[in-house]
Amino acid sequence: MKEYKMRRGEHLEDRVPDMKAKVEEFFGEVTGTEEHNGHELYVVEDPDNPVFDKILAGAAEYSGKKDKLAVHFEERDAEEVIAEGNADAAADAVDKKNTFLLEATGRDAKARRDSMKRQVEDDAEKPDGVS
Numbered sequence: 001m002k003e004y005k006m007r008r009g010e011h012l013e014d015r016v017p018d019m020k021a022k023v024e025e026f027f028g029e030v031t032g033t034e035e036h037n038g039h040e041l042y043v044v045e046d047p048d049n050p051v052f053d054k055i056l057a058g059a060a061e062y063s064g065k066k067d068k069l070a071v072h073f074e075e076r077d078a079e080e081v082i083a084e085g086n087a088d089a090a091a092d093a094v095d096k097k098n099t100f101l102l103e104a105t106g107r108d109a110k111a112r113r114d115s116m117k118r119q120v121e122d123d124a125e126k127p128d129g130v131s
Helices: 019-027 078-083 087-105 109-125
Strands: 002-004 032-036 039-044 052-060 068-075
Touching: 002 087, 019 039, 019 052, 019 087, 032 052, 039 068, 068 087, 078 087, 087 109
Parallel strands: none
Antiparallel strands: 002 068, 032 039, 039 052, 052 068
16 A cells, blocks of 8 residues: 655645545446555455556545545556557556546656655654654
């Protein structure tokens, strides 16, 4: 499960007022919800794109902090998908993920990578036992 921050000064609920509709627009019918780390996430059991086995997406809400976008993509092996003749689906899956994340967070792939790198570096600098 990955969590993504919004751009400075923006909030998830403003960027995506109807998370369920946004998830369905990109990935297929929402079949229910699941709880992960205390967050209720939408589940797409049978995504439209054959690359995905299952998708979880929703808001990770924290009291006193801005919400983050929580997403988990269960994907099939790319070689298997391409061997089935679905090479276009593999490329489309990458586009769908990146566009979904951009629309929800306002951050492109480079900005998301840089943010994740900073988070890892910040965590590495903390003494053991400190959260």
